[in-house]
Amino acid sequence: MIKTDVVIIGAGPVGLFAVHQLGIKGLKAVVIDNLDKAGGQCIELYPDKPIYDIPAVPECTGKELTDRLLEQIKPFKTNLYLNERVEEVKSENSNWFVKTNDGNKFSTPNIIIAGGVGSFEPRKLALKDIEKYEGKSIFYAVKNKEEFKNKNICIFGGGDSALDWSLELSKFSNITLIHRRNEFRGAQHTIDAIKKLEGQGKISIKTPFQLEKVEGDDEIKSITIKDDNGKTEKIKTDIILSFFGLVMKLGPIAEWGLNMDKKTISVNPNNFETSKKGIFAVGDICNYEGKLKLILSGFHEVALASVECFKRARPNEKYRFEFTTSSKTIQDRLGKK
């Protein structure tokens, strides 16, 4: 069990800035995120797109914003628990108990939910009764290449993941790459390499086709694909790899007993506390009158929430409002001499 002043759920820009606002007040936080890297939507959805409405930063990309926030919170040496999703939140003696799907456990007086639109998860194939093959014949990621050796593999998707894995796995397996249109959107040199392998008969490309059905018992034996005109084709298949990007799912947050409004959490705009004492919601996931889903709104929200977190984590200390320009204490915490 790890004790901390605050558990922050979500490592997007607002979750990261929460570390800063808590850190300058002397509070320790941990951050948990389901993605394999910090940055949330900024890094997953628009790493290269410029953002123009961060105060005093006329233009920066999602990646640059994330990198700068990580730089800004460096002095606080915060642990980021990545590839982990919070599964359980429950009240335990006047504190909150938080458990992740990886089995990490935390005890904390404060939880800040900076969860955006939810956690990112692979977009799954939508055919009926297909879940039973998941993890056996259907995969949404390649964790261990060895499991994909000497197989008949059908890879779905038109982006870099589909193309890169087609190239890599074609070294030791029989690959069919299937995409709904003739154009691929991956890097040109990868597309060229794939076309070359197709010419040599080492990869089979099927476009414009989509998955129609799968046949098998415990494991998949074959699949049927269909084109826009209804023409079908059956392919002997051991494994389906599907790369249709990520979707955002609210997930377990909806089950924590918080007052919700559709997919957002209702908060008190004075301190961004939810209907439960010590649980806060900030950024895109929170909802109050006049709420704007902007990064800059999220920055304001964590600043206010961090004050309430301080009061709960340090009930015997008086909160003092201080400026970073003049406070010796804050400058020490930032490692400035």
Place this chain on the structure above:
Amino acid sequence: MPKIIFKDSQGNSKTIEVDNGLTVMEGAVQNEVPGIDADCGGSMACATCHVYVEESWFNKLPKAEDGEVDMIDMAFDPKKNSRLSCQITVTDDLDGLVVTTPEKQS
């Protein structure tokens, strides 16, 4: 104000009025049209405002840019008449536009 007609996969239909200059997605969200999730808020990054545009209207719309077509690859059950409703801006010319929401968005 232009009217936009939303049908769902069950054949139900809902007509809404949308101000010129808003996108079809924004109109849908403001009028609580079911089946338009719009998770990313219109930044062409999620494909959860995916609609099928009625054939007679499809060619009247400005063509989708590459980024939109790339994103439609990710959508649930994409078809030839698939569009992202966040990329269709409402004008008087689109009065009476008919779109169908897919069975689900993700």
